[in-house]
Amino acid sequence: MTFIDALLDAGRPVIMEVKRRDPHGDDLFGDRSIADIVAEYEAAGAPCLSVVTGRWFGGTDSMLSEVASLTDRPVLQKDFITRRDQLLKARDLGASAVLLTAGLLPRSGMPGLIEGSLELGLTPFVEVTGEAEIDAAFGAGPSAEHCVVAVNNKDIKNRERGTGDLDRSARLLPALAATGTRCPVSASGITKPQDADRLLAEGYRGLLIGTGLLRTTSLTGWLAELDDLRNMRVP
Numbered sequence: 001m002t003f004i005d006a007l008l009d010a011g012r013p014v015i016m017e018v019k020r021r022d023p024h025g026d027d028l029f030g031d032r033s034i035a036d037i038v039a040e041y042e043a044a045g046a047p048c049l050s051v052v053t054g055r056w057f058g059g060t061d062s063m064l065s066e067v068a069s070l071t072d073r074p075v076l077q078k079d080f081i082t083r084r085d086q087l088l089k090a091r092d093l094g095a096s097a098v099l100l101t102a103g104l105l106p107r108s109g110m111p112g113l114i115e116g117s118l119e120l121g122l123t124p125f126v127e128v129t130g131e132a133e134i135d136a137a138f139g140a141g142p143s144a145e146h147c148v149v150a151v152n153n154k155d156i157k158n159r160e161r162g163t164g165d166l167d168r169s170a171r172l173l174p175a176l177a178a179t180g181t182r183c184p185v186s187a188s189g190i191t192k193p194q195d196a197d198r199l200l201a202e203g204y205r206g207l208l209i210g211t212g213l214l215r216t217t218s219l220t221g222w223l224a225e226l227d228d229l230r231n232m233r234v235p
């Protein structure tokens with residue numbers, strides 16, 4: 001199944017991220033191995049996983065191939081992809097989706113990378129932080145229909161060191177919907193089940209969470225609290 005379909009089909013659409021370090025360099029794994037974390041995420045019902053392979057967060061390419069070999073769930077490679085040859089490498093390492101960061105690409109760069117990803121069977125995970133980036137990514141014509149379009153609540157310009165502005169997700173949802181994506185996602189800085197519940201209630205079809213899930217003392221407790229909050233909303 002493609003990454004986007006797995007997310008759209010999920011009852012609890014949380015993409016659970018494997019990330020070795022937080023933006024300050026602090027370890028997020030503790031004494032767990034990658035296999036332990038993947039097993040925890042699978043047992044908790046993750047529809048999809050994400051792996052940060054970027055150096056800032058202590059990542060490596062081999063983390064991606066390791067995670068992909070341990071799970072059947074579609075895996076997103078979170079790294080700064082700017083060239084077509086990186087797409088082929090991502091697929092060969094086992095990725096089902098790739099991060100395309102609008103703020104890092106020239107306006108002319110996005111259409112080719114979206115097309116190249118789709119040709120390889122990869123879901124483009126297009127990340128934006130504002131309206132200008134949404135326009136830069138999709139204004140020139142590429143269709144967002146088969147793309148996840150994600151608001152990053154933090155800023156890569158300061159290496160994600162801030163706390164994250166979840167109101168940014170609320171503000172940008174109409175502009176995301178206007179791109180034609182079926183799958184708007186809110187990413188980064190989501191640490192509390194209450195925040196996750198609110199974003200899903202606002203209309204997000206997926207959430208990407210790393211630090212919050214890796215730091216909680218009880219992953220199942222965190223997710224059960226989210227499920228309870230969502231169930232309370234059902235009339």
Ligand SMILES: O=P(O)(O)OC[C@@H](O)[C@@H](O)c1c[nH]c2ccccc12
Binds near residue numbers: 019078080156208211
């Ligand atoms: O750990 P958090 O705050 O839940 O964030 C996850 C994810 O969004 C973050 O790791 C991320 C967002 N954009 C990126 C770009 C590259 C690497 C990593 C990222």
